[in-house]
Amino acid sequence: MQNIEELKFALLLATLAMLIMAFFVITFVMLYQKRKFEAEKALNSIEKSHSKRLLDTALNSEETERRRIAQDLHDDIGTMLSLTKLSLNQLNKIVLEPDSKERSLIHKSQTLVEETILHVRRITRDLVPTTLERFGLSEAISEFINKLEDNNQLQITFHSTADDSMRQQPKVELTIYRIMQELVNNAIKHSKCSNIEIELEINSEFIFLKVADNGIGFNATQLKEDNLVGLGLLGIESRLAIINGIVRYVSPPAGGSLAIAQIPVAPISEKKPEPLYPFKRAKIS
Amino acid sequence: MFDNYIGLCTRHPLQCLPVFITILPIIILLKRKAYISKPYLILLIFLIFKLAIDLIMFHLAAHRTNNLLFYNISIPVSYTLLAGMFIYKLDSPIFKKLVALSIVLFALFSIWDMMRVNPDMNDSHNHSMVPYASTIQCILMILWILLYFYEIMVSMKIPNLFNSTFFWICCGFLLYYSSFVFIAPVLHYTEKWTNPLSIGFAANISYIFEIFYLLAISVGLFNFEKQHYAKY
Numbered sequence: 001m002q003n004i005e006e007l008k009f010a011l012l013l014a015t016l017a018m019l020i021m022a023f024f025v026i027t028f029v030m031l032y033q034k035r036k037f038e039a040e041k042a043l044n045s046i047e048k049s050h051s052k053r054l055l056d057t058a059l060n061s062e063e064t065e066r067r068r069i070a071q072d073l074h075d076d077i078g079t080m081l082s083l084t085k086l087s088l089n090q091l092n093k094i095v096l097e098p099d100s101k102e103r104s105l106i107h108k109s110q111t112l113v114e115e116t117i118l119h120v121r122r123i124t125r126d127l128v129p130t131t132l133e134r135f136g137l138s139e140a141i142s143e144f145i146n147k148l149e150d151n152n153q154l155q156i157t158f159h160s161t162a163d164d165s166m167r168q169q170p171k172v173e174l175t176i177y178r179i180m181q182e183l184v185n186n187a188i189k190h191s192k193c194s195n196i197e198i199e200l201e202i203n204s205e206f207i208f209l210k211v212a213d214n215g216i217g218f219n220a221t222q223l224k225e226d227n228l229v230g231l232g233l234l235g236i237e238s239r240l241a242i243i244n245g246i247v248r249y250v251s252p253p254a255g256g257s258l259a260i261a262q263i264p265v266a267p268i269s270e271k272k273p274e275p276l277y278p279f280k281r282a283k284i285s
Numbered sequence: 286m287f288d289n290y291i292g293l294c295t296r297h298p299l300q301c302l303p304v305f306i307t308i309l310p311i312i313i314l315l316k317r318k319a320y321i322s323k324p325y326l327i328l329l330i331f332l333i334f335k336l337a338i339d340l341i342m343f344h345l346a347a348h349r350t351n352n353l354l355f356y357n358i359s360i361p362v363s364y365t366l367l368a369g370m371f372i373y374k375l376d377s378p379i380f381k382k383l384v385a386l387s388i389v390l391f392a393l394f395s396i397w398d399m400m401r402v403n404p405d406m407n408d409s410h411n412h413s414m415v416p417y418a419s420t421i422q423c424i425l426m427i428l429w430i431l432l433y434f435y436e437i438m439v440s441m442k443i444p445n446l447f448n449s450t451f452f453w454i455c456c457g458f459l460l461y462y463s464s465f466v467f468i469a470p471v472l473h474y475t476e477k478w479t480n481p482l483s484i485g486f487a488a489n490i491s492y493i494f495e496i497f498y499l500l501a502i503s504v505g506l507f508n509f510e511k512q513h514y515a516k517y
């Protein structure tokens with residue numbers, strides 16, 4: 001009988017030990033898994049913020065590069081062209097006969113130089129949206145539309161609920177402007193539309209940019225799946241990623257396409273934005 | 286007619302409870318349509334088989350007839366089914382082959398074990414429990430469960446273990462087999478049909494953990510989501 005009692009006790013003890021071990025194994029697996037996932041998550045977020053910074057620098061340097069080119073064009077070529085124009089004017093005065101062959105040649109050169117000056121000016125303007133920096137989004141978009149409407153049959157309407165005093169961070173404004181540019185360019189290039197509507201809405205939390213056209217429309221998700229998105233749509237997304245914005249493409253029932261970009265309003269930092277204007281000193285005459 | 290059954294239930298409530306609790310995971314499994322995934326289809330077969338065997342044993346016990354033959358038969362079948370789940374759940378092809386091999390070998394071994402202990406198979410009255418097969422089943426199952434744990438720790442394919450059906454099932458079985466591994470060999474000597482020997486509370490432990498693993502399976506199946514079945 002003594003033996004049996006001992007056996008019972010030993011059995012109980014061994015079973016208990018086994019159970020405790022099993023319990024520890026389960027706890028260990030769970031803790032280990034949790035730790036590992038947390039570490040993974042932290043790593044992911046570091047990687048994400050890192051790639052965001054990389055993108056930011058890349059886009060920043062793109063803008064800087066544009067600015068530099070615009071500046072060079074304006075300062076060097078612009079000045080030289082102005083000087084050439086001056087010289088041509090002087091030459092015009094020196095040549096005496098009014099209807100000589102030389103005179104008409106000089107006249108021709110003069111027109112050419114003037115045209116070139118205009119072109120350079122337009123290119124520099126396109127490279128750096130000066131209106132945006134000086135007068136804000138609404139003005140810049142209006143100007144962009146005016147320029148487009150001049151040489152197109154297309155009708156573009158722009159509606160803004162933002163007043164000009166509500167300026168955003170320069171980076172945000174530039175992003176919205178570039179996105180608007182790409183969306184309108186896409187509508188002109190791909191959609192075969194006759195009418196484009198742009199809407200800018202700013203409230204205390206979000207900035208909404210809506211670009212709608214009445215063209216053939218497109219399916220953004222399908223494009224993404226088929227890997228057909230071009231640099232344009234990709235650029236829009238990467239620009240938005242930096243300022244935490246999102247973009248949605250909707251196919252309205254009436255046809256055409258509608259792109260809605262939503263960007264959170266960030267408080268404007270107190271420090272003055274670095275001067276972005278290459279055209280402060282002189283205007284091209 | 287029901288007196289026998291009710292009498293058995295009142296005499297051994299803890300032994301009878303698992304028989305009926307087996308119905309719970311079966312219902313949940315069917316409700317959640319978990320059987321669309323192969324391992325859980327096997328689990329369903331296992332649970333139904335277990336229920337059938339348990340009911341037969343319950344019936345025989347109620348009529349005071351030796352039911353140990355069915356216990357012995359259930360060992361290789363349940364091992365085949367349970368280890369079969371691991372063939373689907375383990376990732377490494379080597380482990381899969383190992384499990385498959387173990388199923389064949391274990392089936393042969395447990396039949397041999399049963400024959401050896403019971404030279405006269407027709408004498409069902411003096412049929413006694415297999416001495417080694419159940420212990421070896423415990424050890425093998427613990428081994429496969431630990432291998433599965435090892436794989437999920439290495440591969441990190443399950444983000445939240447609390448939502449993983451198979452993790453719950455493994456936890457249930459791990460605790461059950463851990464509690465049973467030392468008791469199983471002793472049962473051969475104590476659970477003789479004629480003049481059984483009591484091993485006291487230790488005998489109850491395995492019933493408690495049988496209930497526990499049935500509940501764990503139920504909780505796991507409750508978390509089963511169809512769209513993710515391939516992953517978890």
Ligand SMILES: Nc1ncnc2c1ncn2[C@@H]1O[C@H](COP(=O)(O)OP(=O)(O)OP(=O)(O)O)[C@@H](O)[C@H]1O
Nearest residue numbers: 186187190191217218228229230231232233234257
């Ligand atoms: N407004 C639109 N209407 C119809 N289709 C559009 C419109 N906008 C974009 N798409 C479709 O989406 C595709 C991807 O546009 P995305 O701007 O990314 O590239 P892209 O304009 O072809 O090239 P990129 O902008 O780099 O010069 C286009 O090829 C076009 O088929």
Ligand SMILES: [Mg+2]
Nearest residue numbers: 186230232233
């Ligand atoms: Mg484009």
